[in-house]
Amino acid sequence: MRPATDAATSARMSRQQRRDTAPELALRRELHRRGLRYFVDRAPLPGLRRRADVVFPRLRVAVYVDGCFWHRCPVHATDPKRNAAWWAEKLAANVARDRETDAALAEAGWQVVRLWEHEAAETAADRVQAALGRS
Template sequence: MAESWATSEGTRKSMLANKRRDTSTELAVRRELHSRGLRYRVDFAPVPGIRRRADITFTRARVAVFIDGCFWHGCPLHGTSPRQNADYWGPKLAANIERDRDTDRHLEDAGWRVMRFWEHQAPRETADQIEAAVRG
């Protein structure tokens, strides 16, 4: 196996199956927002020249929404530290968290409101907060 991150074929298949966009939580939030009459961009880079894409973007309201996976972004409730190949995953996950903070700073400096939610949060409650920000 060429990939240094995969400790087994099962791990490799599991990790390759992870989606970058259109996760079940993201789709549920988008359905809820759409049912409320809100229209948005999906997987959109709000600031030209910065290679960071928001999951849901309201361009007129300048609201960028990220729905972060508990494992990948270090959820304090559900984030876990892999036991196998920890020398690879520890720095990788820490870099994800730092990149999230850097993204927030770049977008806020450009006049965007950044909203972050965890994948385990209820889609309806997430949509309530997003709607309030977009309409308010």
Template sequence: MEALDSTPEVRARMSRQKSRNTGIEMALRSALHAAGLRYRVHRRPVKGVRREADIVFGPARVAVFVDGCFWHGCPEHATWPRRNAEFWRVKIEGNRARDHDTDRRLADSGWLAVRVWEHETVEEAAARVDGIVRARRREPAAKKRGVAAG
């Protein structure tokens, strides 16, 4: 789908937006590594689910997604462009729906999707991810898969 009404300047700026290895993503990975956590980057956590997480902690079954405030419709910082408004509303709402579907599909497979907004401080985001990963590593495997113990 193309932004029909956008100016050449807007199209050029949008085409330069990185979708991987963004500044916040690199800083978060660095902080997590410094905290002693090891992970994979840009992987599909679940076979058959064509969604790639930014950071994947396999044994803990945690998939981290670093979401841009504009592209994913941040509740704090979302902006709705006036030019070609319908196109952008459909695009951003579609991204939100896909994110929700991804979270559900991962949860159905025993994974936890963690969403980090680009506006979050690296320290806060790293501490949150670190706590989640370490807690899930301590959980019995059956609980992570959603199997009742006993």
């Protein structure tokens, strides 16, 4: 069931990008600058309806750039005042789905790198490179 929201909130939420956000683009530019090649917005596992932002299939590394609001960043998460109970449930479900995705990928032999949107592209790329076994 959808929450009752005002028109301005509905319009703002409908403009939220699902892919190609500024943090994702900055990370991809930095990874490409470092000579790394990858797939974008791809499901790491067949049948898993959850797409990773950056995927290295041969090395079995899936990278997610999580938004601070949507994925409950411990530093920047905020709690909406309007429809608070609905939002609390929605955001908790997002986090639970993230953990479920991480577990499914780990079970299939994948390494998951979760980055926050506020991380600097260079730092985030360092973490991805470490997961790839390249420094």
